[in-house]
Amino acid sequence: MATRDFPIVGDSLALGYRFQRHWNQSMANAFFCGELGAGVFLAAFLYGSVIGMIVGVLITAILKTYFHLSHMGVPERSWRAILRPDRSWISRGAISIVFFTGAAILYIVLGRLGLLGWLGLADSAFGQGLLWLVQLVAVVFAMVVMVYHGFAIADSSSIAFWNTGLMPVSSFSYSFFSGLVVTMNLDPRAGAEAVGMMPPIHSAALIALVLTIIVLAAMLQAANRGAPGARKSLGLLLREGPYVKAFYGLVVLAGLVLPFVLLFAPSSRISDVLILVGVLAGYYTFRSLVFKVGLYDPIISFAPES
């Protein structure tokens, strides 16, 4: 393992850290939309917001698919992505998308738009059982979609900053938090009061935000104490380089601090919108920066130890 401090060398022929540029902005967009959509769906589901569920499914099904296809080298063949669920998180994710989207749409249509009633199954045990199953599948796979992106990013040991168990946790916490924020904006009446075991949506959002902050802090700390490549990537976020302003300004201030402050204040339409803008900006920037600051380690060093 390299213990010297190597420079970041881009694509030059010097030995050093090389930027990850294979998963570019399209991929970041796809991941963001996938996580966000599933998170919106889950939050909307918990607070009974139909519009939220619909928006969530659409974001995942349409936007994520679009961005994946625009990143994919051979989009005509993208159906092959589902072929290796035994090994590949991409395959697992692709399959999960299918199940999530299908079940979510079914649930919305059957349970929320009244198709079950129209089919005359609303009161039957079969109808209730079907609805329960569909809703279970939708929720479970929504959670899988929320979390699998993080697993995919963290899967290999190649990019040290990504190689942490906290990555899927951050995916989940960020997407759930954003989902709550989107839902409370789309549907101001949803979650105004407690629903079932869920507290009022603003409280839930605050709790989710705190968890997100903790996970993020833990991830940064793990990077700080981790492999040299992780520390190097962290430096690009915190210390110097073209991404520092975006990290502090958008991810931290707009995406975490501003919502935190506003969630404490009495809620209003304006503050909700501000929270939404800040959160989406912060989350999108975070997802993009994770891709941009990913570094490959220097392959092998022969400098004499001294």
Next chain:
Amino acid sequence: MARYGMVFDIRRCIGCNACVVACKQENSLPDGVFFTRTLSEDYGVYPNAGRVYIPTLCNHCEDAPCEKVCPSGATYTREDGIVMVNDALCIGCNSCAVACPYDQRTSLGKDLFEKGLFGQGKITDFEKQGYTRFTPGTVSKCDFCSERVDSGLDPACVVTCPTDARIFGDLDDPESKPSKLIKERGGRPPMPEKNTRPKVYYVT
């Protein structure tokens, strides 16, 4: 069945990158695409400064992460240990590229084949006869010149290296050149802590 690997002799390598150009020739690589690179590492403080030249290429890992993460099964390992890409199956998702700790994968973007080696969209006859092997959008990498190896030849980079710094052969044969070098001069693989079990070794 052989188990092919390579040894880089760091004492010999002069960093000329003839290997890089030979590989580009042999494989009709588009502009800016490298299946192998020879890096340089500067160290020390004047006047005790030094520089080492370090050849790199796909390590054809025994435990290849690129193969594990490939969702379509395009990346596979031959019986003789060469890790290959079946570009008829590749969807160009680049998961292999972010999974490779050594960054030895290249995505062959469509624009590369349109721009040409000289830019300006002027595609030379050499490129025309060569580019037909590629599917734009797929990800590719060094394959130890598998076709040449199947014909009993060494990889192009090995053949051209002016200082014989690249040594290719069967790692399972104790009398092969790479096996002997690894034994006699203590070959070590790059980043063993990544647990991919590379079949490329470095000797000093």
Next chain:
Amino acid sequence: MATVREHVQNSLKKGKWIRSTCKMCLHSCGTIVHVTDDGIINKVEGDPTNPSNNGKLCPKGNSAIMRHYDPNRIKQPLKRTNPEKGPNVDPKWEPISWDEAYDIVARELKKALDDDPRKILPSLEHFQKMNVWNWPLAFGNQNSFQSGGTMCGGAYHPMNGYIHAAFAVANDALHCNYWINDGTGDGFSSHLHAAAQANWVADARIKRGMRCVTIEPRLSTSAAKSEEWIPIRPATDRHFALGLCHVMVTEGLCDYRFLRKDTNAPYLVGPDGTFVRNADGKIYVWDTESNSARLWDDPTVGVDRLALEGTFQVEGKECKPAFQKFRDIVDKCTPEEMEKVTTVPAATTRRIAREFARAATIGATIDIDGRTLPLRPAAYNYYRGAQGHKHGFQTNHAFKMVNFMVGNIDTPGGLCGVTLDDQWIDKNRIIPGENGMILPQPHQLGPLPPFQYPPSTYHLLNYFPVGLHPPHLNLVVFENPEKYGVDFKPDVMVIGHSNPLWAMQGPREKWFEFMRSMRFIVVCDIIPTETTMWADVILPSHDALESWNMTMIEPPHTEGMCLRQPVVEPLYDTRSEEDIMSELSERLGILDAYNEVINIVSGFHHKPELLLQPGRKYTDREIAERKGLLWNDKPLDWYIEHGHAVTHRRSDKFYRPWEGMRLHFYIEDMVTIPRDLKAKMEEAGVPFRNEWCWDDYQPLPTAVLDPVHSEPPEYDLYGIFFKEIQINFGESLSNPWIKDIVYRDPVHIALILNPKTLEKQGLKSGDIVRVDSPTGRIYGRVGASEGMHPDALGVSNSLSRIKVRHATVAHAGGHFNDLLPYDLGNTDAVTGQPETVCKVKLTKLDDWPEPLKQGLLVYDIVDEYQRPGKVGSH
């Protein structure tokens, strides 16, 4: 039945392999070229049957295909229609037929020939085709306007001619155990057959444990691979060498037997610097046994009795053995004194000298091919960086002296002369001279014009009787023709296979004025270059995969002809260089004279049946055929099949071919030639004779400082330039494969300074600077490296192109050579060697100057590589 899938790797596709010779630099590594059944060249490899490069090729050789298929290649003759000329001016080329092209060129050349043949200024430097290079001799013209070979070899070649009667030198990689490189990359990156020598040297290092030491201001490839890098202040290598000699002389570490027996070191030198001779012209030595002066060939005086030191009286004159004269000089060159000049610690100099002498195993012998030869496996090699200075002759002599001390000249393991082109196998380069010494042969590239005033050459070659060519003096004369008494002004340029606008030293702007003063410029080339921009007519030639040649170019350890044969039919409407020159000669009425020039230059008089006959034009194939027959009596078909006739160097020609004769330890010519030249100048009333640097002529190297060290102190850094294997000895930056690796290489992408120097100058890595020398200015971006002497600014040649009409050549901040002095004061009066180091000062800028902001800069390419943005451009 299984179908055979078509191969995708180029070397395996259906086609055939043709043996040929590389042309990506001036040397001649053997190649095999694969051409598909469809006629596309898709792989070039080294020829494994050629014992020179053993199947290896450097990156340039590997990139030959991209020269051949370069879409910017000139596809037919072109005529300029825009009379305005300049580096960024569109010539508005009009394609014309060969007939019309020949008509125009012949007409314009004829005007000059009829008026005054001296008005033609050629730049036809073609090492692989001396028959083309020497075309101007067909009309008695010895002007020259190209600088390939003068910055690196202006003094190097004449000195090799004096000491070895050879063109170049190399350390003997077959036996050497202690290999010193001073200002050269032999065996690692540069000079003689780079890929081949790298192979020999790598084996020597790894299999035999050969130790390498590199002296140079920069951590070059050679320095990086060596066991020891000795950083040195630029333009002080001669002083380091004299310091080494001091140690060996004062500590008695020399091969005294060699000095006594095989050199003129014991010859007695009189007060005027010439040898002491008797009435018959025979030279005296001092016999220590009889304590009397004897003639050098006195059979009763054993070699071991000859004095090397002392002061004696002979025929009323005080005299000393030449060795004593040398000792008088180096006694004062203590390592401590030399350290003040070189910054090399005195202790290092002492240690290296002792290690070197010990490794030389003085007294040891080895049996090779039935001869018992001295074995001296320690050698001091040097080339451009070390030798390219104002006092070039003395500098090269000092390096020779390090080798003389241990007796390794042309000896197994030592510093061996390398001939350029032996022409026929049994040709022995050694010619006996007077008084038992070998005949000095400084004019390795052909005879020089005799003294004449007014001069018959525009670059004053008439006053460099020992020299090579000082082409930079064309500019000196252009600026002040009256001063030099030049009574003609060249106004027609014939340029072929060279790019003087990229290579010459002195500010580009002044050379542009020089070009504008020409009435007619014809350029023969393959791709657009800095020089083709100025042509009135361009005649496109075949490239090296479309033409014939037979050549042997200074291979260090092998000898023999290498065939270049066409692999495909010419892609475009081009002609071979031979066709062009002979057609023009015919139209100019000088064909017979040209054929005779080819005969002489190629050595065909040795086998008269090969002589070119008058009245006929000969093709490149016919000349190649003759050169092959001349070498080993084998016909062209044999060469077509075998590709080459290369064998290891014959040991009787390579090791001590002068056995029984004496080498020029002391170069008496350096006393007699200037005396003679001065007298002639006096008699002819040459107006600049008192400004001539007569002190440059020295029979032994001295510790005089090169004038570059005396520039005003505001110029506080030494500017040096360098290349390395991707870009040396040829143009390769127009090649996309070379561009891919060069602009990603840390040494080729910035003006390099030691980090402490950077700090002292108040600069940071990435700052834009203006670099000023007393002569010119360039711009660039600085970077730091610990591998740089604190006094030096390192400028890679990769940063010296001017934007021309070629897609891949990007403008950098100006050509380093703009900074170099080109005046007589910085030229070696002995050889014409120009100074290749300059003093510079840096000024930080906030931004690039306006002209550089337009268009693509090299630094833009570098930045793009440092920060890849797109998938696939990784």
